[in-house]
Amino acid sequence: MAVIYQKSAYLNDVKRHYCPGCSHGIAHKIVGEVLEEMGLLEKTIMVAPVGCSGLLYDYSNTDGIHALHGRAPAVATGVKAVHPDKIVYAYQGDGDLISIGTGETVSAAARGENITVIFANNSIFGMTGGQMAGTTLVGEKTSTCRDGRNPQVDGYPVGVCEMLAPLQGAKYIARASLHDVPHILKAKQMIRTAFEYQLNNRGYSLVELLCACPTNLKMSPTDACRWVGEEMTKTFPLGVFKEE
Amino acid sequence: MKQLMKGNEAMAEAAVMAGCRYYFGYPITPQNEVPEYMSWRLPQVGGVYKQAESELASVNMLFGAGAAGGRAMTSSSGLGISLMQEGISHICACEVPAVILNVARGGPAIGSIQPGQADYYQMTRGGGTGDYHMIVYTPGNLQEACDLIQLAFDKADQYRNAVAVYVDGCIGQLMESVEIQPRTPDPKYQDKPWAATGWDGKSRPKARFTSVFMDAAKCEAHNDHLQEKYRIIRETETRLQCVDTEDADIVLVAYGTTARICTSAKRMAEKAGIRVGIVRPITVWPFPYRQVQEACAHAKAVLCVEMSAGQMLDDVKIALNGTKPSYLYYRLGGMMPAAKDICREIVRLNEEVR
Ligand SMILES: Cc1ncc(C[n+]2csc(CCOP(=O)(O)OP(=O)(O)O)c2C)c(N)n1
Ligand code: SF4
Ligand SMILES: [Mg+2]
Numbered sequence: 150m151a152v153i154y155q156k157s158a159y160l161n162d163v164k165r166h167y168c169p170g171c172s173h174g175i176a177h178k179i180v181g182e183v184l185e186e187m188g189l190l191e192k193t194i195m196v197a198p199v200g201c202s203g204l205l206y207d208y209s210n211t212d213g214i215h216a217l218h219g220r221a222p223a224v225a226t227g228v229k230a231v232h233p234d235k236i237v238y239a240y241q242g243d244g245d246l247i248s249i250g251t252g253e254t255v256s257a258a259a260r261g262e263n264i265t266v267i268f269a270n271n272s273i274f275g276m277t278g279g280q281m282a283g284t285t286l287v288g289e290k291t292s293t294c295r296d297g298r299n300p301q302v303d304g305y306p307v308g309v310c311e312m313l314a315p316l317q318g319a320k321y322i323a324r325a326s327l328h329d330v331p332h333i334l335k336a337k338q339m340i341r342t343a344f345e346y347q348l349n350n351r352g353y354s355l356v357e358l359l360c361a362c363p364t365n366l367k368m369s370p371t372d373a374c375r376w377v378g379e380e381m382t383k384t385f386p387l388g389v390f391k392e393e
Numbered sequence: 394m395k396q397l398m399k400g401n402e403a404m405a406e407a408a409v410m411a412g413c414r415y416y417f418g419y420p421i422t423p424q425n426e427v428p429e430y431m432s433w434r435l436p437q438v439g440g441v442y443k444q445a446e447s448e449l450a451s452v453n454m455l456f457g458a459g460a461a462g463g464r465a466m467t468s469s470s471g472l473g474i475s476l477m478q479e480g481i482s483h484i485c486a487c488e489v490p491a492v493i494l495n496v497a498r499g500g501p502a503i504g505s506i507q508p509g510q511a512d513y514y515q516m517t518r519g520g521g522t523g524d525y526h527m528i529v530y531t532p533g534n535l536q537e538a539c540d541l542i543q544l545a546f547d548k549a550d551q552y553r554n555a556v557a558v559y560v561d562g563c564i565g566q567l568m569e570s571v572e573i574q575p576r577t578p579d580p581k582y583q584d585k586p587w588a589a590t591g592w593d594g595k596s597r598p599k600a601r602f603t604s605v606f607m608d609a610a611k612c613e614a615h616n617d618h619l620q621e622k623y624r625i626i627r628e629t630e631t632r633l634q635c636v637d638t639e640d641a642d643i644v645l646v647a648y649g650t651t652a653r654i655c656t657s658a659k660r661m662a663e664k665a666g667i668r669v670g671i672v673r674p675i676t677v678w679p680f681p682y683r684q685v686q687e688a689c690a691h692a693k694a695v696l697c698v699e700m701s702a703g704q705m706l707d708d709v710k711i712a713l714n715g716t717k718p719s720y721l722y723y724r725l726g727g728m729m730p731a732a733k734d735i736c737r738e739i740v741r742l743n744e745e746v747r
Binding site: 213228 | 415417441443445446447449450451453454455456457458459460461462463465479480483487589590591592593594599600601602603604605607
């Protein structure tokens with residue numbers, strides 16, 4: 150029987166703990182497909198975050214290092230210093246990357262570290278039960294802003310791509326969404342470009358992926374995806390912010 | 394060949410000569426000469442220097458480099474070491490080799506930039522979470538500091554753990570004559586099949602570093618494994634130096650530059666006819682409890698001298714376990730004890746316990 154579709158060799162058979170409709174699984178899948186298609190699996194060293202995707206090192210067939218909350222870019226910097234010829238990438242959630250880890254993120258980009266960051270932005274702290282994150286939309290309800298994020302009290306969400314793109318060390322900065330198949334295919338293309346940047350020693354690359362967390366949005370998976378496509382993209386417009 | 398060198402630069406060179414190739418750090422007085430030296434020296438030997446944006450970042454870069462199989466170090470002073478605590482417990486939990494140099498100043502918090510020893514709790518008890526330890530060397534002079542920095546890299550590899558060298562700012566700042574020999578990394582530990590280098594799926598198990606255990610029973614088993622390692626370290630890695638303790642009436646316990654000052658105080662007190670011994674712990678974790686008790690067996694009283702308000706005294710009391718009276722003399726905030734003041738304390742104590 151001919152195999153017409155199978156999961157990438159990047160992913161193993163360990164049982165995932167993700168909720169139904171969670172985008173983390175899709176993100177891992179396309180990252181894995183890109184690495185496999187580019188023939189990079191054996192030279193990849195992955196840095197996992199603290200957050201729902203924190204067990205990624207157990208799901209992937211690559212060497213994996215678990216960073217403390219927010220410190221993945223610093224860990225990746227250390228790994229890359231030792232192995233400049235390997236592909237080093239960090240996978241980070243929004244709490245990880247833009248709440249507790251802003252300093253490491255901005256500094257790694259500013260230094261132009263030749264690493265790739267895959268940024269899973271689901272607008273919320275998924276793992277700890279749905280608190281407000283640095284990327285929570287104005288008006289979005291979370292367990293620490295029950296009436297919706299109020300800028301007077303809670304301030305505004307941060308556009309990570311908009312913030313990083315002006316930095317000279319940041320070379321490829323793009324935002325995609327995982328809410329439907331055409332967008333997933335576009336995201337995959339951007340991830341490929343990001344790894345090509347690293348392969349060609351061009352400097353810091355980051356792809357932000359708008360993700361659904363149906364559990365904490367308290368929506369069905371379908372509604373959560375619709376919300377990502379219709380609402381999240383208003384605050385976080387899709388596209389390539391820098392390609393240099 | 395002996396050379397006259399500034400402490401911080403000599404310690405940095407000693408690390409390079411022991412094969413250190415990766416350094417991550419953030420400036421803080423009194424250790425700035427370490428990153429400054431590394432920034433030009435490491436590229437000469439094919440290494441990498443990174444100026445981190447904070448000590449939070451430097452300790453996590455150190456973790457990444459160690460996990461990737463590199464011989465790596467960071468250095469800082471108390472405040473910066475405070476920011477590293479979460480990272481140090483993660484390094485120990487993940488079993489990654491790492492070397493950390495603390496050139497200590499007066500505390501608490503920003504304190505002063507003069508020499509201090511008030512990071513004793515921080516270094517020996519740590520501020521990170523959970524039951525972890527790092528080996529902590531407390532050299533008494535620059536030569537010993539250079540030798541122990543070199544040893545620290547081998548011990549970090551041997552135990553896959555953080556190893557610290559903890560000196561007061563005096564050792565970092567003073568110029569002394571030192572001999573720095575190249576030290577070949579111990580070949581027993583240079584094969585690192587556990588390191589993250591990229592995985593081909595067959596020639597070794599996948600490299601995996603984490604301190605997370607979703608299952609409490611597995612977390613306990615991991616802890617038991619670490620505790621077994623710490624037990625072996627406690628049994629085999631304690632170091633100390635004892636001088637004239639066999640027939641001493643008063644035994645001084647001190648480390649680092651304070652121990653050096655105690656040597657002068659001992660000489661002064663001996664002129665007054667008092668028999669004085671000195672115990673100098675060279676590891677403060679593991680603390681040489683048994684050896685300290687033995688060294689004090691003949692003493693009438695034990696005087697702990699430190700640049701902290703009785704932090705090491707806790708360990709001395711554990712060592713003595715009520716067998717001897719113990720006393721404390723200290724200076725704080727970057728002020729160093731003077732030999733004549735220690736001597737006066739010895740004389741007073743000698744009267745008291747006669
Ligand atoms: C130092 C520290 N502070 C807080 C936490 C608790 N914590 C775990 S995950 C998390 C938020 C993760 O959110 P995000 O990065 O958005 O990932 P998600 O779960 O949404 O994928 C927090 C606050 C921690 N593990 N460490
Ligand atoms: S809580 Fe949200 S982010 Fe976490 S696994 Fe569930 S859906 Fe995914
Ligand atoms: Mg999140």
